Amino acid sequence: MTRLEAGTRRDQLVTVGAELARRIPFDQIGADAVAQAAGVSRALVFHYFPTTRDLQVAILRSAAVDLVARIDLDPTASPADRLLLGIDGFVATIEEYPASYLALARSGGSDPVLLGVFEEIRAAVISLITDAVGIGELPPGIRLAVRGWIALVEECVLHWLEDRSVPRDQLIAYLQCAAIALLPPAISMAEGSLRPKTLIPGLIRIGTT
Amino acid sequence: MTRLEAGTRRDQLVTVGAELARRIPFDQIGADAVAQAAGVSRALVFHYFPTTRDLQVAILRSAAVDLVARIDLDPTASPADRLLLGIDGFVATIEEYPASYLALARSGGSDPVLLGVFEEIRAAVISLITDAVGIGELPPGIRLAVRGWIALVEECVLHWLEDRSVPRDQLIAYLQCAAIALLPPAISMAEGSLRPKTLIPGLIRIGTT
Numbered sequence: 247m248t249r250l251e252a253g254t255r256r257d258q259l260v261t262v263g264a265e266l267a268r269r270i271p272f273d274q275i276g277a278d279a280v281a282q283a284a285g286v287s288r289a290l291v292f293h294y295f296p297t298t299r300d301l302q303v304a305i306l307r308s309a310a311v312d313l314v315a316r317i318d319l320d321p322t323a324s325p326a327d328r329l330l331l332g333i334d335g336f337v338a339t340i341e342e343y344p345a346s347y348l349a350l351a352r353s354g355g356s357d358p359v360l361l362g363v364f365e366e367i368r369a370a371v372i373s374l375i376t377d378a379v380g381i382g383e384l385p386p387g388i389r390l391a392v393r394g395w396i397a398l399v400e401e402c403v404l405h406w407l408e409d410r411s412v413p414r415d416q417l418i419a420y421l422q423c424a425a426i427a428l429l430p431p432a433i434s435m436a437e438g439s440l441r442p443k444t445l446i447p448g449l450i451r452i453g454t455t
Numbered sequence: 456m457t458r459l460e461a462g463t464r465r466d467q468l469v470t471v472g473a474e475l476a477r478r479i480p481f482d483q484i485g486a487d488a489v490a491q492a493a494g495v496s497r498a499l500v501f502h503y504f505p506t507t508r509d510l511q512v513a514i515l516r517s518a519a520v521d522l523v524a525r526i527d528l529d530p531t532a533s534p535a536d537r538l539l540l541g542i543d544g545f546v547a548t549i550e551e552y553p554a555s556y557l558a559l560a561r562s563g564g565s566d567p568v569l570l571g572v573f574e575e576i577r578a579a580v581i582s583l584i585t586d587a588v589g590i591g592e593l594p595p596g597i598r599l600a601v602r603g604w605i606a607l608v609e610e611c612v613l614h615w616l617e618d619r620s621v622p623r624d625q626l627i628a629y630l631q632c633a634a635i636a637l638l639p640p641a642i643s644m645a646e647g648s649l650r651p652k653t654l655i656p657g658l659i660r661i662g663t664t
Contacts, residue, residue, distance in 0.1 A: 325658055330651045352570075379661050386620035388661055391629065393614050394607040401606030402599055411595035412644055419649040420600065423640035426652050431632035433660055435621055440628040442539045443635045449534055451642055452588050452597055 256294045259284055263305035264312070268342055271349035272305050303359055309346065310363050313339040314370040325378045330422045332374060337403055337418060344407050351404055368396055387436025395425050465503045468493055472514035473521070477551050480558035481515050512568055518555065519572050522548040523579040534587045539631045541583060542608065546627060549612050560613055577605055596645025604634050 250258060262284040266275050276298050277291040284291075295301035316335035323331060340347045350360060372392055376384055384392060399421050406417050434440035459467065471493040475484050485507050486500040493500075504510035525544035532540060549556045562569060581601055585593055593601060608630050615626050643649035 324653070325655050326651070326653050329655070379658060381661065385661070386618070387625070387629075390611055390614055390620055390626075391633075394611040394633070397610030398603040398607040402603040405599055405602050409595070411599055413647060416596070416644045416647055416649050417599075419651045420596075420640055420644040422651050423643075423649060424603070424637055426655050427636040427640055428633055429655065429657050429661075431629055431636055433657055434632075435625045435629040436661075438622060438625055440625050440632060442535070442628045442631050444533070444535050446534045446538070446635050446638065448638050448642055449588060452590065452593070452638075452645075 252294075255290075259286070259291060259294055259301075260304050260308045263301060264308045267305050267309055267346040270345060272302050272309070272343075272346040273349050273353065275302060275305060277301060299359075303363070306346070306350065306360070306363050307366075309339075309343055310367050313367060317371065318374050321377075326422070326426070328374075328378055329425060330418065332371075333399065333421045334418050336399065337414070337421075340403050340407070348404065348407070351400065368393070371396055385436045387438075388432050391428055391432030391435065395428055398424060461503075464499075468495070468500060468503060468510075469513050469517045472510060473517045476514050476518055476555040479554060481511050481518070481552075481555040482558050482562065484511060484514060486510060508568075512572070515555070515559065515569070515572050516575075518548075518552055519576050522576060526580065527583050530586075535631070535635070537583075537587055538634055539627065541580075542630045543627050545608065546612055546623070546630075549616070553616050557613065557616070560609065577602070580605055594645045596647075597641050600637055600641030600644065604637055607633060 259280055263275055263280050266279055266283060270279070277288050277295065280301065281288045281291045291301065295304060313336065316339050317332040318328070319331055319335060320328065350364065353360060372384065372389070375392055376382065402417065402421060406412070412420075431440055468489055472484055472489045475488055475492060479488070486497050486504065489510065490497045490500045500510065504513060522545065525548050526541040527537070528540055528544060529537065559569060559573065581593065581598070584601060585591065611626065611630060615621070621629075640649055
C-alpha cells in the first residue's frame with residue numbers, strides 16, 4: 247500500500263469495488279472484499295465508507311457513470327446510428343456487470359437510493375434523445391413513450407442475459423427497430439390523434455416460424 | 456357477524472381486504488383493518504392468516520385473479536380488438552388499485568412471493584397471446600419481445616397514473632399500436648433476419664409538436 251491523497255484513495259477503492267461488481271452482485275460486496283482486493287486495511291475502507299451501504303452505493307454510482315459514458319460515444323453519428331451505438335454500449339456494459347445489474351433490477355424499485363441511480367441512467371438516456379432530436383424538452387406523450395421503451399430495453403436485456411435466446415446482433419437491432427417503430431404512434435399519441443388498429447398484420451406468420 | 460363455512464369466511468376476509476387495497480397500499484393492510492371492515496375479531500383474521508404477510512399475499516392474489524379475468528373478456532373478438540379490450544381491462548383494474556399497484560411495482564422485484572404474483576399475471580398475458588395466435592408456445596425471440604412489451608405497458612401505466620399526461624383513450628390506443636408496431640421486427644428477430652434501421656422517419660416532427 248502506498249500513500250495516496252484522500253480523493254484518489256477513495257476513487258481507487260471504488261474502482262476496485264466496481265471491478266468486483268463484475269463478478270459479485272454489488273449488494274454482496276463488503277468492506278472485507280474491497281480491502282483485500284485493494285491491499286489495504288478494513289479500517290481504511292471504513293474511513294471512506296462508514297457503512298457497507300455507502301460503499302455499495304458508491305460502487306453502483308461508479309458503474310452507472312461508466313454506463314452513461316458508454317451510451318453516447320459518437321455524438322456526430324446520425325440519429326439512427328447513435329441510437330444503435332447507444333444500445334450496443336448499454337448491452338455491453340450490462341454484459342460486464344450481469345450479477346450486479348440483476349441485483350439492481352430486482353431490488354432497485356423498493357429502495358429510494360438505488361431507484362435514484364436507476365433514474366440517473368434513465369435521465370441520461372432521455373437527455374441523449376432530446377439532444378439527438380434537437381429540442382429542450384420532450385412533449386409529455388413522447389416522454390411517456392420513451393419511458394416505456396426504456397423499460398422494454400431493460401426487460402429484454404434482463405431476459406436475454408438468462409438464456410441468450412437470440413443472437414446478440416439481433417437483440418441490438420430489435421431494440422433499435424423497436425424505438426423507431428414506436429415513434430409514429432408515440433407522436434400521434436402526443437398529438438392526441440392516435441386511433442387503435444383493427445388488424446394485426448403478420449399474426450399468422452408467428453405460428454409458422 | 457354470522458357463522459360461515461371456513462372457505463367462505465376466508466374468501467369474505469380476502470374480498471374485504473381487496474376492497475381496502477383499492478384505497479390503501481396492500482403492504483399497509485393489517486389484520487386490524489380487515490377485522491374492522493369485516494366486522495369480525497382480530498383473532499378470527501389471524502385464524503385464517505397466521506401472519507400479516509399471509510393476509511397481504513392473499514389479497515394481492517385475489518386482485519391478480521380479478522385482473523387476469525378482466526384482460527380477456529371476449530375471446531370471440533378479432534385479435535386486434537381482443538388486444539385493445541385486454542389493455543383496457545388491464546388499465547381499468549390498475550386504476551381501481553392505484554396505490555396497491557404502485558406498492559407492488561416498487562417492491563415486487565425484490566420479493567420472491569410478490570414477484571410470483573407478478574409473474575402469474577405476465578404468464579396469463581402470454582397465454583392470452585399464444586391463444587390468440589393459435590399456437591402452443593411462442594418462439595424464443597417472440598417471447599422475448601412480448602416480455603419487453605409487457606414491461607413497456609407496466610411502465611407506461613405507472614407513469615400515466617402519476618399525471619395522466621395524455622387522455623386515457625390515447626394511452627390505450629398507444630399500448631395496442633405499440634404491440635402491433637413491434638410485431639414485424641419481433642418476427643424478424645425470431646427468424647434471425649433483422650437489420651438495424653439507418654433512418655429515423657418522423658424525428659423532425661417531434662421538435663415541432
